[in-house]
Amino acid sequence: MKRLGKQTLEVVNNCYIIGRGSLVGEKEKNGTFRKYMEYSTDDDKMGEKTFEKGERKMLRLINKRAIKDAELLVDDIDIYLGGDLMNQLVSSNYVAEVLQVPFVGIYSACSTITASIGIAASLIDGGGFKNILCSTISHFSSAERQYRYPLEFGNQRQSYSQWTVTAGGGFVISSKKSPIKITKICFGRVQDFGVVDIANMGAAMAPAACDTLCNFFADTKTKPSDYDFIATGDLGKLGSDILRDLMKKKGFLLEQNYSDIGHSIYSFDEESYQGGSGAGCSASVLATYIIDKLLDGTFKKVLLVATGALMSTISNQQGDSIPSVAHLIELEKS
Amino acid sequence: MKRLGKQTLEVVNNCYIIGRGSLVGEKEKNGTFRKYMEYSTDDDKMGEKTFEKGERKMLRLINKRAIKDAELLVDDIDIYLGGDLMNQLVSSNYVAEVLQVPFVGIYSACSTITASIGIAASLIDGGGFKNILCSTISHFSSAERQYRYPLEFGNQRQSYSQWTVTAGGGFVISSKKSPIKITKICFGRVQDFGVVDIANMGAAMAPAACDTLCNFFADTKTKPSDYDFIATGDLGKLGSDILRDLMKKKGFLLEQNYSDIGHSIYSFDEESYQGGSGAGCSASVLATYIIDKLLDGTFKKVLLVATGALMSTISNQQGDSIPSVAHLIELEKS
DSSP: OEEETTTEEEOOSOOEEEEEEEEEOHHHHTSTTTTTOOOBOSOTTTTSSSHHHHHHHHHHHHHHHHHHHTTOOGGGOOEEEEEESSGGGHHHHHHHHHHTSBEEEEEOGGGHHHHHHHHHHHHHHTSSOSEEEEEEEEOHHHHHHHHSOOGGGOOOOOTTOOEEOOEEEEEEEESSOOSEEEEEEEOOBOBOOOOOOTTOHHHHHHHHHHHHHHHHHHHHTOOGGGSSEEEESSOHHHHHHHHHHHHHHTTOOOOTTEEEHHHHHSOOOGGGTTOEESHHHHHHHIIIIIHHHHHTTSOSEEEEEEEEEOOOHHHHHTTOOOOEEEEEEEEEEO | OEEETTTEEEOOSOOEEEEEEEEEOHHHHTSTTTTTOOOBOSOTTTTSSSHHHHHHHHHHHHHHHHHHHTTOOGGGOOEEEEEESSGGGHHHHHHHHHHTSBEEEEEOGGGHHHHHHHHHHHHHHTSSOSEEEEEEEEOHHHHHHHHSOOGGGOOOOOTTOOEEOOEEEEEEEESSOOSEEEEEEEOOBOBOOOOOOTTOHHHHHHHHHHHHHHHHHHHHTOOGGGSSEEEESSOHHHHHHHHHHHHHHTTOOOOTTEEEHHHHHSOOOGGGTTOEESHHHHHHHIIIIIHHHHHTTSOSEEEEEEEEEOOOHHHHHTTOOOOEEEEEEEEEEO
């Protein structure tokens, strides 16, 4: 890797996404990206007894598809990097046990996929690793009852809340040539602007997206209009409006080529409020829409800035504000 | 990195530990390694209102000491990698916010420190990174009430249980020469032998330590007697006895040069049962005893195999067995 400025890394040796897999739930299947969502399920327990076990089964399928799409065998994977929203990353841990390849858990909330791909690209670039599996998942029902309320409670949602997507995405990152090239990485710094309301994650995460984007543009001497598509992870409508404002103050205009995946994943309706969130949000849309659009030539150069809110129920109960982070990857059609 | 066999990586460009910091609680200060524990506290809330906030304050101090010991400024750190036992790694997340350097959370339970140092060494070796901060912490009181019972409940402990250490360790990994060289890395595969009792983590983790050690010895064509000191993370007395048996069956004898840090960290008494556990167990002993012994020439070549039990309270409540992992680093006096 070559360091550009303070925070950005340029991939020196070539690094590609050679395989991808995804799976989304029914609500996500019927959203904006419906044309691109190849695999979906209307059984969010996947035939298992609990949502948590269903989530693991989904992740197993996602990994399997990514490895198959890369035309590899499990044995060709040097290391598996990834995580999920469950405490102690249990979904990924149990799936890693089935794969029997070296595994390191990455936790970066909803920015887990770009954190994992960022580390993977750095490892591939450094040599010693040929093929790395990265994946993440989120599940509305398992996340809701872990982070907020029992599902049976049927709590009323705030107008500024987001809906955790039931979706996931997996990728094989490799030194082997493919049309999707990872060209730059920018790992984010944790930001905390004092938001304490866990329903308002978009507002908490917008400063992190702003910090990473501004540092990346400064390091690379580029501007938003140099990219065909800039996507943030899951700020939702409110959060992405805040980001636009923050970026404008810093002198960067986010215009037509900018979209927030959380904001756009659902057809906007009352039930999903500000849109989607969850680790699977960016991951599933990267695995479908974004890569499809790079492959068909609509996009040549894309920035994906997944954002993560790094609180826990206990930090929240103790009155702490929500620290957030955003990790960026730059993709190009090769 | 150069790949040796299936799972082991050899550091090609030089990679060193140039700074270390630690902090332990009162019980740990009075254990076997008392001569080596430079920094301790008898206030496990560190003057804060909660154990969780106390844990963060400890981690902040540990990082500060590691960076100071490396004779660096915070600004010289390219990335911070690490995690802790709290849900969503909140201790590390809040500490990362204070540091304002890029941060990626690593979760590997009690093997977090070797997972983080392994990734850090791979990144340093690949170029693009000069100085990486890795740290982890565990805290008896915050872990006990998150994973098991409220402290006030005063539950009776099983004879095969371990005591989560209140301790942490931080390291600056760098391309700059120092006497402590990181020479090889072996990331582990997740193992699950069906242990469901969360009090019996030593038994759950022993197969993971065995898998990583055997693969490492096979990849490097070495044997236990080639090392001055082999330490596993925190299997405790029972777990390390199981590991000795498992290794013997595979043809490797773990003898006088082998010690389990969990087993040895406390002066063996009834209250700590099988010994210590927790992410800070290996990390604090690496930051003190192991590095001291490398520096004074007692050890020339050391293997540290930290082990992690990857369950959560929900996976346990749903009857799942405990998946485990072990990541290895090889250190040499340069």
